[in-house]
Amino acid sequence: MAATTTAAGNGVGFKAGGYGGDYDPAGAKHTVRFSVAFSNRASGFYANHHPVADDFFNNTSYGNHPDFNMLGVNSAGDAVGLGTLRNNIAYTGTLTANMSGTNSAYNSWDLGVTMSDSQFRSVSTSGWDAARGSDGSLPVLSMLRLATDSTLIDRGTDVGLPYLGSAPDLGAFEAR
Template identity: 35%
Template sequence: MFYNNVSYNNNSGYTLGKTTTTVNNIEFSNKVPSYRSGLHHHNSWNLSDYTVSASDFVSLDPSSPDFLRLKAGSGLVNVGSDIGFPFNGTAPDLGVYEQY
């Protein structure tokens, strides 16, 4: 199980095995796309007609306390799958942080 992660600005994205379930993850600005097999849904790459961009995030500076936190109004907010963690809004957010 691989839930609520962000792969950002890496040499490659996720490399996950065929039995891995991935849910509520974000992939952005990696040099090589992820290798994905197994079950994956409600991730940034599963969204139709939406491309993740820098404007989705409060900060892309690793030294910031808001690093990879989603901005209010981002298309990645309230589009996740309920996997049993508390969330605010109509559905969980993608990535590490939930909007409160």
């Protein structure tokens, strides 16, 4: 969970990478999964000039600017879009940025689904400051969990992570 609306930091929820202009072909590949970013002043999920295409699987981004920013860097130091994105939700705010060159499929913006508040049990941001579970899990809240009749249920693709139903749901939470 990330929400950076105050002046502290640069307003990004999750940064995956960050070699800046220093290309490192042996740079670590990162995976961001089952995460929620909302109401950030800047990106919810950010490739952060990483030289390797990181994986972004089953995340939910709500009201960020943009929700997913895949700005990477190639071996010549040029800004390029990098990342593999599957089963993600971007809703409200600016959905995506720097996507040219990414491997994006089975995400809310790729599938032509109609996004609205009714896809979710709630879009309230209250309660996210509650303590995490003893296992580090996020607080159990209804915010951004799929409604029982959501068209985002079973719309994902298998990326090797656990899921219920005939296919993964989009976003950070399985509906069942």
